[in-house]
Amino acid sequence: MSRRRIVFILLLSFVLFFSSNTFAVEAKRTVLPNGLILLQSRQSYLPVVHVVLLIKASAFDEPPDKAGLANLTSSLLMEGTTHRTSDQISEEIEFIGAELGASTSRDYTVVSLSVLKKHLNKGFELFSDILLNPAFSEEEIIRKKDLIKGSLKQAEDDPSFVAARAFRKAIYGEEHPYGRLVSGSAETIDRITRDDIVDFYKTFYRPNNAILAVVGDITMDETRALLKQFLGNWKSKDIPSRRSYTVRRQKEIKIIKIDRDLTQANIMLGHLSVKRSDPDYYKLQVMNYILGGGGFASRLMTKIRDDMGLAYDVHSFITSNLDIGFFRVGVQTKNPSAKEVIRVIVDEMKRMQEQSVTEQELKDAKAYLTGSFPRRIDSMAKIANFLVLTELYGLGLDYDRKYPEYINSVTREDIKQVARKYLQPQAYTLVVVGKIKETGL
Amino acid sequence: MKRPGIIVKIIVVFIALLISPARAVQVKEFSLDNGLKLLVIENHKAPIATFQVWYRVGSRDEPKGKTGISHLLEHMMFKGTKRYGPKSFSRIIQKNGGIDNAFTTRDFTMYFETLSSDRIELAMELEADRMQNLLLRPEDVKYERSVVMEERRMRYEDDPQNLLYEELLATAFKVHPYRNPVIGWMSDLASITQKDLLNHYRRYYRPDNAFIIVAGDVNAEEVYRKVKGYFGGIKPSGYGHQEIRHYNEPPQQGKKVVYLEKEAQLPYLLIAYHVPSFPEKDSVELDVLSTIVSGKSGVLYKKLVREKKIALNVFASYSGFYLDSFLFFFGGTPRPGKTVEELKEAILQEIQGLKETPPTEKQLQKARNQVEASFIMEQDSLFSLAEMVGTFELLGGWRLIDKYLEGVRKVRPQDIQRVAKKYFVDKNMTIGILIPEKKDKEE
Numbered sequence: 033m034s035r036r037r038i039v040f041i042l043l044l045s046f047v048l049f050f051s052s053n054t055f056a057v058e059a060k061r062t063v064l065p066n067g068l069i070l071l072q073s074r075q076s077y078l079p080v081v082h083v084v085l086l087i088k089a090s091a092f093d094e095p096p097d098k099a100g101l102a103n104l105t106s107s108l109l110m111e112g113t114t115h116r117t118s119d120q121i122s123e124e125i126e127f128i129g130a131e132l133g134a135s136t137s138r139d140y141t142v143v144s145l146s147v148l149k150k151h152l153n154k155g156f157e158l159f160s161d162i163l164l165n166p167a168f169s170e171e172e173i174i175r176k177k178d179l180i181k182g183s184l185k186q187a188e189d190d191p192s193f194v195a196a197r198a199f200r201k202a203i204y205g206e207e208h209p210y211g212r213l214v215s216g217s218a219e220t221i222d223r224i225t226r227d228d229i230v231d232f233y234k235t236f237y238r239p240n241n242a243i244l245a246v247v248g249d250i251t252m253d254e255t256r257a258l259l260k261q262f263l264g265n266w267k268s269k270d271i272p273s274r275r276s277y278t279v280r281r282q283k284e285i286k287i288i289k290i291d292r293d294l295t296q297a298n299i300m301l302g303h304l305s306v307k308r309s310d311p312d313y314y315k316l317q318v319m320n321y322i323l324g325g326g327g328f329a330s331r332l333m334t335k336i337r338d339d340m341g342l343a344y345d346v347h348s349f350i351t352s353n354l355d356i357g358f359f360r361v362g363v364q365t366k367n368p369s370a371k372e373v374i375r376v377i378v379d380e381m382k383r384m385q386e387q388s389v390t391e392q393e394l395k396d397a398k399a400y401l402t403g404s405f406p407r408r409i410d411s412m413a414k415i416a417n418f419l420v421l422t423e424l425y426g427l428g429l430d431y432d433r434k435y436p437e438y439i440n441s442v443t444r445e446d447i448k449q450v451a452r453k454y455l456q457p458q459a460y461t462l463v464v465v466g467k468i469k470e471t472g473l
Numbered sequence: 474m475k476r477p478g479i480i481v482k483i484i485v486v487f488i489a490l491l492i493s494p495a496r497a498v499q500v501k502e503f504s505l506d507n508g509l510k511l512l513v514i515e516n517h518k519a520p521i522a523t524f525q526v527w528y529r530v531g532s533r534d535e536p537k538g539k540t541g542i543s544h545l546l547e548h549m550m551f552k553g554t555k556r557y558g559p560k561s562f563s564r565i566i567q568k569n570g571g572i573d574n575a576f577t578t579r580d581f582t583m584y585f586e587t588l589s590s591d592r593i594e595l596a597m598e599l600e601a602d603r604m605q606n607l608l609l610r611p612e613d614v615k616y617e618r619s620v621v622m623e624e625r626r627m628r629y630e631d632d633p634q635n636l637l638y639e640e641l642l643a644t645a646f647k648v649h650p651y652r653n654p655v656i657g658w659m660s661d662l663a664s665i666t667q668k669d670l671l672n673h674y675r676r677y678y679r680p681d682n683a684f685i686i687v688a689g690d691v692n693a694e695e696v697y698r699k700v701k702g703y704f705g706g707i708k709p710s711g712y713g714h715q716e717i718r719h720y721n722e723p724p725q726q727g728k729k730v731v732y733l734e735k736e737a738q739l740p741y742l743l744i745a746y747h748v749p750s751f752p753e754k755d756s757v758e759l760d761v762l763s764t765i766v767s768g769k770s771g772v773l774y775k776k777l778v779r780e781k782k783i784a785l786n787v788f789a790s791y792s793g794f795y796l797d798s799f800l801f802f803f804g805g806t807p808r809p810g811k812t813v814e815e816l817k818e819a820i821l822q823e824i825q826g827l828k829e830t831p832p833t834e835k836q837l838q839k840a841r842n843q844v845e846a847s848f849i850m851e852q853d854s855l856f857s858l859a860e861m862v863g864t865f866e867l868l869g870g871w872r873l874i875d876k877y878l879e880g881v882r883k884v885r886p887q888d889i890q891r892v893a894k895k896y897f898v899d900k901n902m903t904i905g906i907l908i909p910e911k912k913d914k915e916e
Contacts, residue, residue, distance in 0.1 A: 077518040078853055097761030110769075118779070122769035127839045129846025148846050175779070182785040182808050188738045189633060261662050293736040295626040328551075328563035329573075338560055344624040396568040403570020406589060411518040411853040 045229060056432040057415055060252060061423075062208050064259070068267045069242025070269050072218040072255050073247045075412050081248035084158060086420040087141045089236035090145045091209035092274050092355075097431040100216020105232050106134040106141045111172040113165040118172060125417065130155045132162065136214055139354045140424065145196070146413065149249045152258070160262035168229050181218045191298040191465045193360070198288050203358055203462045204305050208277045215298045232313040240268040243421040246411045247412045279304060279356060289473060290465040297370035297466030301377055303362030303456045308352045308425050315450045316350050316359075321397040322389050322447070324348030324361055329396060332361065340376075342369045352425070359454065367470035374462065384451040387388060402436045453469065497699060498852070500695040500862055500871055503700075505897040507709045508681025510702050512862055512871060513693040516855060522689025523855045524596035526604070527863050532579050532655040533720070533796065541657015542665050542673050545614075545621055548672060550584065551575075554606040562599060569595055577655055577858035578795045581867055587856060589629040591692035594699055596736055600685075601703035603677055611667045618662060626654050633735040633907050641743050641905035644731040645800060649722040679710035684728035688859035719797055722747065729903040737909035739785070740813040743819060745800040745903045746896050748829055757880035758892045759801060763791040764840040765832050765889065772823055773803075783819050784810050794864050800903075801896065812905055827893040831886035844881055873884040 035251040061072040094101035110133065125132045130147035133153070143163055147155030187193045197213060204211030215221075246255045281304050306312055317325070324332035324347050336346045343365045350355035365373045409415050450452050464473055503511040535542050553559035566573040571588035573596075586596035629635050639654050646652035656696050657665075685704075725747055748757050766772050766789045777784040787805030803824070807816040851857045865873045 078849060080850055080853065119770065119775065126768050126770045127835075127842060129842040129844075146850060148849060174807050175782075178782070178783065178808070179778070182739075182806075185742065186785060186806060192629065251785055295630045296623070326566065328560075330569050334560065337620055338616070341619035342623070344620055344627055365623060367627060387756075389788075396564065398568060399568045403568075404572070406519055406521050406569075407570075407572070407587060410521050410855070413853070 039406050057409055057418065059415075059419055059429065061457075063428055064239065066266055067463070068263070068266070069239075069243045069423060070255070070259070071243065071423060072201050072246045072250075072252055073245070073415055074249075074251060075247055075415065076249045078412070079249050079271045080412060081145075081147055081149055081152050081155075081246065081250050082093045082416045083147075083156070083243045084146040084247075084413075084420050085143045085163065085415040086243045086245075086424060087143070087237055087242050088139075088271075088424075089141045089232070090136055090139050091212070091214055092139070093236055094232065096207055096209075096210075096212070097214050097220060098228060099218070099220040100140060100180070100214070101137040101224050101228055101232055103215050104173075104180070104221065104224055105229050106136045106143070107180070108164050108168055108172060108176055109134040109162040110142065110178060111297075112167040112169055112171060113169055115161055121162065123159055125155070125158055128154055132158055136163070137347070138210060138214065142420075144416075152250070156258050156262050161203040164263070164266060168226055168232065168233070169402065170226055173226055177221050177224075180215055181221060184213075184215060184218060189415065190294060191294060191296075191364075194290060194292075195209070195298045195300045198290060198465075199360065199461060199463045201301070201304070202286055203282070203304055204279055207354075208279055210353070235269075236271065238269050238271060239263070239266045241271045241425045243420045247416040247419070263455065277355065282456070282461065284459050285473070286461045288463045289468045290463070291468045292465055294466045295366060296364045297367045297415045297464050297471050299363050299365070299370060299374060299377075300328060300463045301374065301460055302348075302358055303410075303460045305357045305359045305454055307356050308354060312450050312453070313350075313352075313448045315442050316454060318394070318401065318439060318442045319384065319389075319400060320348055320350050320359070320452055322393050323384055325350075326397060326400065329384075330398070332363075332377065332404045335376055335380065336363065336365075336373055340372075342366075342373055346373075354425075367467045369473070370464060370466065370471040378457050381451075381455045381457040382384060385448070385455055385457070387416075388448050391444070394442070394444055397437050398442070401439050405432075405435070483812060486626065494550050497667070497769060498858065498862065498874070500808050502871075503654055503693075503697045505680065505701055505705055506681075507705065507707060509700075509704050509707075510684040510866075511697060512625055512684065512685070512686050512866060513691065513696050514858060514862060515690040515691060515693055516688055516858070520690050521587065521591050522593045522687060522691050523585055523587040523859050524600070525583055525859050525863060526591055526600050526683060527687040527867060528582045528683045529580075529867065530582075530673075530675055530682065531577060531581050531677065532657075533650045534654055534668075534677065534718075535650065535653070538566075538661055539586075539657075539669055540653040540664055541655070542581055542661075542669060543677075544657065545618065545662070545665055546614070546670050546673050547575050547577045547582050547584075548617045548621060549609055549614065551609070552617065554602050555608065556602055556606065559610070561831050566742070577649055579655060581838065582749070583632075583860075583863065585859075586729070586807040591685070592846050593689075593691060593696075597699055598705045600893045601707065602914060603702070604680070604683070606672055607678075607839065609667060609671055609674065610750070614665075614667045614670060616664065621656065622659065622662055624780045625659060626661070628656065629654070629682045633733065633737045633909075634741050636735065637731075637733045637741055637905045637907045640733050641745055641903055642800075643904040644729050644905070645725075645745050645747065646722055648851040649720045649797060651797065652723075666685045676710070678799065680704060680707045681709035681711070684863070686859040686863045686866070687860075688855045695838075700780060708759070722798065725901050725903075729897045731903070731905050734908045734909055734910050736911065737907060738911075739806050739809065740802070740909055740914060741806055741907035742813050742816055742820075743802060743804040743905035745802050745905070746792065746898075746901050747798060748801045748896050749793075750795040750796050752799070752876060753867060755895070756793035757877060758884055759896070760793055761840050761844075761881060761884045762827070762889050762892060763801070764843055765836050766823070766827070770839075772826070773805075773820070777805070777819050780915065781819060782808060783815050786819065787816075794868060796868065813908075817904070822915055824893065824897050826888065829899065831890040835887060837884065837889075841881060 062070045129152035134143040147158040324330045332346045346363040348361040501513045573586040575584040643652050772785045778786045785806045785808045793799045864873045865871045
């Protein structure tokens, strides 16, 4: 299937925009005696229940020389408990047509379950078993390490993976958890022992370090009964505070060229931006929509694809993270066009700083960002993820009602001001993966 | 982390769709005098609606030497009409808070907009306009052609696994146009002219060669009135979709093997067998077979990834949702240190097992449960719901959903064994092997 375009995600999945007062998530927030934050939303249009548990355990909480520990720990949850083998877990969960999984990203780990209402008890029992009783057997640890290392090797064939890894390393350095892969490298994975995993699990997988969303065809009473039965014995414990890292904004241009036998140059250009909690965050998102985040409405797409025919897709985004995020433009173009495309990107960054955006551009950006809200919470799974992330980033239960205000208050002057403050057309990191000789770089 | 096999993402669009009788989808059907059909699925969970226009044209319908023309035309559909200029389509949708997109397959081309339900009329107006008034300016063709060439470089030339898939199709089929890639061969792309595109547009972009699906927070009768208002005046071609030509690929006479040598870290394997598509006989059985062997508890993952540790990933993949017979795929990546031959032998051994022993009743029940659950969960996305109804409509009528579901419920263990024996034979097999050429240089 050949899609005309990259599905237009805007890379704002962490933000989930709200615009309408008539369509908001009705959710209840409760803090349980063991410290677990429960967010519950009843949606009875389908006989389905989605459970998302967010645990504040990620690369932030592992030593750099054992990078991949958080990821390895979560990926082993499915591979056996004190009651069930790995095969039994997958057999039982797949038999009821449910989905159960655990994964780690930059700021947190998520354990999730999607199940038909009629199999909820069985599904939740399995969910609690992998969460509370993981076995972490030596055999499964070896097996999982091998698979992760094999996948890392395979990923070397993906130019965007290679480029993104180099980009992160360049802007954050290897010490910062955002500067390396969540999965770690073959070398750091090999250093992880079973004791490391068990310690990590015991330290961070605690109710007072977690947020649980239960969304779907289930009442509050049913939810409470389920939690009492299956998570009643989950005990709280003091969590060590996260180490803080400092990163410096770069002062000059840094270029990384990686030579591969490819027809296209895979280009990534960008630099550090702000934390999710920064008051300038919303202004930056509006600015980014106009520059390169707004799909076919963006300046970069108009120039590079529509006017010049030099790329299938070009986009920019600003990450939303607990710690400092980054701004990045990504594009693929045939090797000989690389230089020209890079010039256009840098010129557009400068133009953002020098001239105000037009009234029309600002109006359209606001209309999209606020008007697309209902689609961001139009399924149970999206609502569950939305709830745990608004909680994690401290956005408040009334975020849905406040969001349009955050966006609509942004002015043309604000956009110019944040472009001047944060865009760095004179001091960026550029990564090019392609046939370097043909690019002339 | 890469998911097992890129191919899986490309061809398994509707891996499992199944209605439990209690959860049947309510579809309201309308027809216009010009042959345009409208299907509406009311769903009031959120104030959103999706609008899809399906044209019965895909890469199967392309003239010789013009592969990729359907997909290029799809790109051109965003390049403006007399009323709405070249860059306006997506901008108008986005500033109304919506998204729009389109895709071309071997059998059809689909355009969609997802918006607040109170703005769905905008989609009707824009789609009706470009069904009849496309600009197709030669200068836009020139730029859009280079955009598609960049797309081809990105998706195929620089992606060895996709390139192997392309090679395998060109080998497995010798007559049927399924042998050509949807995106087109590079040299064909270079030769497509504005006039070619105009002919293709005039021939296929007609109300009697299309149907519309609307799903979401709408009233069906009101949608019908409005669609009639916008599309009712468009002239039919007169051909109608009955004209769809079915091609017969002659039976394969022996095993075929194709190699691809490209820079890559690990080899990659594809094994394909010619198989029928839905609603032909055996399609549902093949579908259930693929569900049984897949998943973490399926025999392929359990044996090859976990027990024998031969594969890094492995898959079986079948979609019966093609207009003509297509292929059943097995494939995967050997673990570092293992060879593609070892992986091939191990997969063939599991295939042999399917022929020798029927699955247990429990395995079959698991497959039915999985299909039921994913069908219900899929309904949480308006887009998927509309897409599913559209797929069955394309294949012969949306009511075929029931036939499909009934078929899944009726499959017995011996049926699985029977179709394995019938189709998974050497004579009917095409193998594709990616051989890595290594020349890593990093700076």
